[in-house]
Amino acid sequence: MNHDAKLPQIKADDSSPLEDKQAMLAAIIASTDDTIVSKTLEGIITSWNPAAERMFGYTEAEAVGQHISLIIPHDRLDEETFIIRQVKKGEKVDHFKTIRRKKNGDLIPISLTVSPIRNNSGKIIGASKIARDISEQEEAYEKQAMLAAIVATSDDAIVSKTIKGIITSWNPAAERLFGYSEKEAIGKHISLIIPPDRLGEEDMIISNITKGKKIDHFETMRMTKDGRQIPISLTISPILSPTGEIIGASKVARDISDKKAASEKQAVLAAIVGTSDDTILSKTLDGIITSWNKAAERMFGYTEEEAIGQHISLIIPPDRLEEETYIISEVRKGNKIDHFQTLRLAKDGKLIPISLSVSPVLDNSGKIVGASKIARDISAEQATQHEITKLYEQLKELNAKKDEFIGLASHELKTPLTSINGYLQIVAQRMTDEKNKIFLQKAQQQVVKLSSLVNDLLDVSKIQAGKLRFAIHQFNIRDVVEDAIELISQSNNNYEIILKTSVSNLVIMGDAHRIEQVIINLLTNAIRYSPGKDRIEVYLIQETNEIKVGVKDFGIGISPEKLGDIFSRFYRVDDTNANVSGLGIGLYLCHEIITRHKGRVWAESEPKKGSTFWFVLPCLADL
Incomplete structure (x- = not known):
């Protein structure tokens, strides 16, 4: 379309001031980049400038006389009702953001300003609309909103600063990482988070930024509000003004504490693997060797270069290849194999007995991708x-x-x-x-x-040969206790042996002679290990489903660390305070007799205060 043809022709010699003004307005309307349209109060289009043709695709001839709904999407027709209502009130609608439809059906965002049109008498007879395409503005806004959302939700600290180092933005991740709130940080110098011994780094960074250079993954230390130093990876980019001038820098800081710890751990593990006396190697699930330490070189004779990339069958004897199938099947299930003893083959053909431990190797997602093997030469152990x-x-x-x-x-x-x-x-x-x-x-x-x-x-010999016999019958345990006390008292009249019991008649099953042998043995020991004393106490107690017998002396006692051994065969308490004889088999016999009666025997003692030996038997022993 020829815009010049539409411009009014002004003659300098016969035009009036009103005509001049009219011509000037017509020229502005025709040449502006903004769409300018007029319509009646009923919505009928009465004018349509060239910018409207470019924006909506309709020519002036196609648009004038049509209803304004020609360019209004169906879901926004109520906006027209609102606009006409405002116009009829004589009110202007300023910068109303909405959507309009082009001839080809595309929707475009616009900013709409609507003003009433009045006749010579001041009556409102229509409306003029100025529409500006804000597609680029909206795109820029959406992009800005998206970037703001990314910055706000990023796990990385994102900070911007001026060339002079003054902080101008500070995202939530920066708050979490460094401990300063946005309010505390903005307006402060970036040295707020730089350790004193690293302030020289800022000069280097600014020097590069002013030259337009980006700094990628610069690992350094920064300081938190509470004084802690944290390792970070820093990426710095120049910030440009609309004219291309460098006005500041954006910094993206990532906490690499975990990475540092993992790296240090990896270095420690590598050192352990490298210096271990055990062979440590790894392989894929297909059996291909992927690592081979120095100990593996010494054990099997193959260098790292010779082994890596080879199949593990390199060191497996032909008659043991099925072991590999078993091992891999277990590894695929996530199972560990511990101390599997087998043979492996060295480069010189020698068979080496080894103890093998195999564990699954997992990738970052937890998937099993291989196996690690630790092999120890057990030739000497075997x-x-x-x-x-x-x-x-x-x-x-x-x-x-x-x-x-x-x-x-x-x-x-x-x-x-x-x-x-x-x-x-x-x-x-x-x-x-x-x-x-x-x-x-x-x-x-x-x-x-x-x-x-x-x-x-003889009894010990019978016990060892399994020939110790018991004559089982019913007997009154009190009679047996009293007989034992009487027998010992006759040959030791300088000791008073006191029976403390409330039991008068208690019949149990067992070998009365052997139980008496136990009591006599305990009484003999009580006298032997309490020189200079004159009293022994014997207890007979009936408890639920069992009887309890105790022999208490007031002699030298037994050290706590020796109590656990006193019922062992040929064990004698080595105590220089007791000049006593014996073979150390009496208590062993007591233990064997009581145990074979389905009872139990033990001792309680305190050095220099005496000992009490106890045994319990079932009331109705089923022997």
Whole structure:
């Protein structure tokens, strides 16, 4: 369209001032970049300038005479009602942002200003509309809003500053990272967060920015409000004015504390792997070797270059390849294999016994992508274990021979001891000298002690051979306790043995002779380990479904660390305060007898205050 043809022709010699003004307005309307349209109060278009043609695509001929709804989307027709209402009131509508429709159906955002049109008498007869395409403005606004949202929601600290270092923006992530609120930071110098020993970095950064250079991933330290220093990765870009002048810098700071920690951890792990005496290697799920440490080189003879990229079967003997299938199947399930003993093949063909531990290797998403293997050469351990096994068998054999000897010797000793005791009794009947009778009695007492020791040794031998027998029958436990006390009291009349009980008659199942043997043994020990004392207390207590017997002395006591061993075979408490004899088998026999009666035995003691030995038996033992 020829815009010049539409301009009114003004003749300098015959035009009036009104005509001149009219011509000037027409020229402005025709040449403006803003759409200018007029319409009646009924919405009929009465004028349509060239900018309207360019904006909406309709020519003047197509538009004039049409209703203004020609360019209004259906969902915005109510806006026209509002606009006409305002115009009829004589009011102007300024910068009304809305959407209008082009001839081709495209929608465009516009800013609309509407003013009433009056006739010579001042009556409102229509409206003029000035519409400006704000597509670029809207796009810029949306882009700005999007950028603002990104900055506000970013996990990275984003800060802007002037060339002189004054902070001009400070996002929420910067608040979280450095501890300063936006209000506290904006207007302050960037040195607010720079450690004193790193202020020189700011000069370097500004020097690069003023040259238009971007700084990428600069790792440094910055300081929080509470004085902590945190490692960050810094990216700095120049900020340009609309004319292209560098007016400041934007900084994106990322906390790399986790990365630093991971890197340090990785370095430590690498050092451990590199210096480990154990072979450490990794492989893919297809069996391809991906790492190979120095210990692997020493163990198998292959260098790192020779091993990496090869299949793990490089070091697996042909007859053990099925092990690899098993190992990979377990790794794929996420299972770890611990201390799997096998053989592997060195470069020189030597078979090496190893203990193998295999763990799955996971990627960042938790997917199993391979396996790590730790292999330890157990050649020396196997040799040691073989030697230990051999020594153990020899020890078992010697121990069996020892038990056999003890049993045989004890059995052989019983016959002469019985004879000696018989002869002593005959001599005692014929002895008339009272002084010699005293010596004879002492000899008989020693024979009794020796016979008791031999009997104990025979019992130990029977226990080891599994031949200790019990004569099970019903008996009154109180009778057995009293008989034992009477027997010991006769030969130890300088001790008062006191029975403390409320039980008068309690029948249990068991071997009365063996239970009496236990009580006599405990009473004998109580006297033996309480020299200089004159009292022993015996307790007989009935509890729910069991009876409890205790023997208490007031002697030297037993150290706490030795209480756990006193029921062991041949164990004797090494106490320099007790000059007592014995083989250390009495309490062992007590333990075995009570345990085989389905009971339990234990000791309570305090050094220099005495000991109490307890045992419990079921009231109705089912032996």
